[in-house]
Amino acid sequence: MSDQNKTPHTEEQLNPEVVAEEVAFANEAEQVEAAVEVDPIEALRAENAALKDRTLRTMAEMENLRRRTEKEVKDAKVYAIAGFARDMLVVNDNLGRAIDALPDEATQNDENxxxxxxxxxxxxxxxxxxxxxxxxxxxxPEGEKFNPHFHQAMFEVPNTEVPNNTVMNVVQAGYVIGERVLRPAMVGISKGGPKIVPVTDKNAGPGSTLDKEA
Structure with missing residues (x-):
């Protein structure tokens, strides 16, 4: 057998359709590359859009920083005396205890x-x-519903005539400064009365409640 029969020509092995697709793809790639190279306006538009996006992000970050700074400055002014105020409350409590320790008869009989x-x-x-x-x-808080954020329950008072967890007595007054609690109020709360539960009636107004026997 001759060499001509053993090795067919390369051109005869190629598929004409594949060759055509490869040529078309190469031409398209060259056209896109050429369009990018010869169209600086599109490049400028893309760069401008990127710069605009970056500017907007920077402005938003600066606004958030400004708001945080303003809040920190405001909080610093409001809460700067928190420690001093808390100490003064102790002094004020002692003054009140000194007054309460004196019987009324003592002051009535002694002008000094x-x-x-x-x-x-x-x-x-x-x-x-x-x-x-x-x-x-x-x-x-006397007469208010017990709030663990502002009140500290010291004891319970059996009472079936008022809603459960109502503040009945204030043992020691509480104080707040701004939105922070300096000292929670020490209170006695009711026990055994009706519980306050949300109303399920669709005709009831917002925030309405119903009494439910404990």
């Missing part, structure tokens, strides 16, 4: 002692007034 007590009461009121000017507020 009565004047002293009035002076201590004045100091107590003035101290609270000045603390209030700096954002410290007194909590008066």
């Amino acid at each position: 002692l009565k004047a002293l007590v009035e002076g201590v009461e004045l100091v107590e009121r003035e101290m609270l007034n000045h603390l209030e000017k700096h954002g410290v507020k007194r909590l008066s």
Whole structure:
């Protein structure tokens, strides 16, 4: 057998359709590359869009930073005296205890002692007034629903006439400064009364409640 029969020509092995597709693909790639090279406007538009996006992101980050800084400065002003105010509350409590320790008869029969007590009461009121000017507020939760964020339950009072977990007594007043609790109010809460549960009636207004016997 001759060599001509053993090895066919390369051209005869190629598929004409495959060759045509490869040529078309190569031409298309060259056209795209040429279009990119000769069309700087599109390149500028793409660059401009990227710069615009980057600018908007930077502006948003700066705005968030400005807001955080403003809040931190505001909080620093409001809460700067928190430690001092907490210490002054202890002093105020001691003034109140000193007044409560004196029986009413003692002040009625002794004018000097009565004047002293009035002076201590004045100091107590003035101290609270000045603390209030700096954002410290007194909590008066008697009759309110117990709130663990602002109240500390010290004991329970059996009472079936008021809703369960109602503040019945205030052992020690609580105070807040801004949105923070300086000291929770120490309270006694009711037990055994009706529980407050959300209303399921679709005709009831928002926030309505129903009494449910415990």
